[in-house]
Amino acid sequence: MSTTSEAFCALLDASDVASRRFNSLPSDLEEQDPVTFDQEEQAVCAASHDADLAEPTTWAEFTRLLEHMSYRGASAIDDDNANRLLLHARRLLEAPEEYRTAWDAALAEYKRLKAIFDDMPSGSDSEDEANEASLDALDTLIVDTPAPDFDALQLKMDMAQERCQDIPFSDEYAAAIRADVERLKQGVR
Structure with missing residues (x-):
């Protein structure tokens, strides 16, 4: 709560x-x-x-x-x-639009930074910086951006699982996903 x-x-x-x-x-x-x-x-x-x-x-x-x-x-x-x-x-009725706008912006930023990293030649000088930038954007999407609906929540969970494939699952990720589930369960999108 x-x-x-x-x-x-x-x-x-x-x-x-x-x-x-x-x-x-x-x-x-x-x-x-x-x-x-x-x-x-x-x-x-x-x-x-x-x-x-x-x-x-x-x-x-x-x-x-x-x-x-x-x-x-x-x-x-x-x-x-x-x-x-x-x-x-x-205010409760407007929440979905605010969440959708924030989600769409954070997702677009992550995709943009991920594409920059993916298009970068392996071993280039700025490869590590580009990777960090895309991972920071992913963290922002998962931790700081409420999922506006269950489809976005599913995408968030998939991205978190993929991100944590080789590392322990982040407590921050789990808390953010749990908060989304609780909010969406109660009908506040």
């Missing part, structure tokens, strides 16, 4: 805990101990407000935020929260 997702879940979990705590208070607490009741009410409102501001990074998180905001029914979503939800949805 990414740090962003962990922060999101922590905010929503804290709101859930505060809500359960408030709902478990004695029904006559407001009359018996108005100060404690006010403190508990302020705590649940603050936790709920913090959760309202959480930023989902996946559609599953978006769904959880929507459920949080509408726990009293659809009329509970005020204009500010409706606008937040709309912005989150737009």
Whole structure:
């Protein structure tokens, strides 16, 4: 789970805990101990407000935020929260194009540098530099560039396997591929 997702879940979990705590208070607490009741009410409102501001990074998180905001029914979503939800949805829908653009650029750069290396005469002075440049571009593609879809992920896995044929499989490669799988599984492309 990414740090962003962990922060999101922590905010929503804290709101859930505060809500359960408030709902478990004695029904006559407001009359018996108005100060404690006010403190508990302020705590649940603050936790709920913090959760309202959480930023989902996946559609599953978006769904959880929507459920949080509408726990009293659809009329509970005020204009500010409706606008937040709309912005989150737009951002999640735009992600595929951003990922596709970044992927296509990184793949093209790798292919360009690989072609330069492949066309170079064996033993030339700049052969090592060209090889390093193409391998750096491959590392950027595999480690730093999210796969926009499962086809790109398959290509990334094939390239990582080919790159690691004679060397141990890189932990960075494994982590990047795992992150892509998790993101794509959750429907965020």
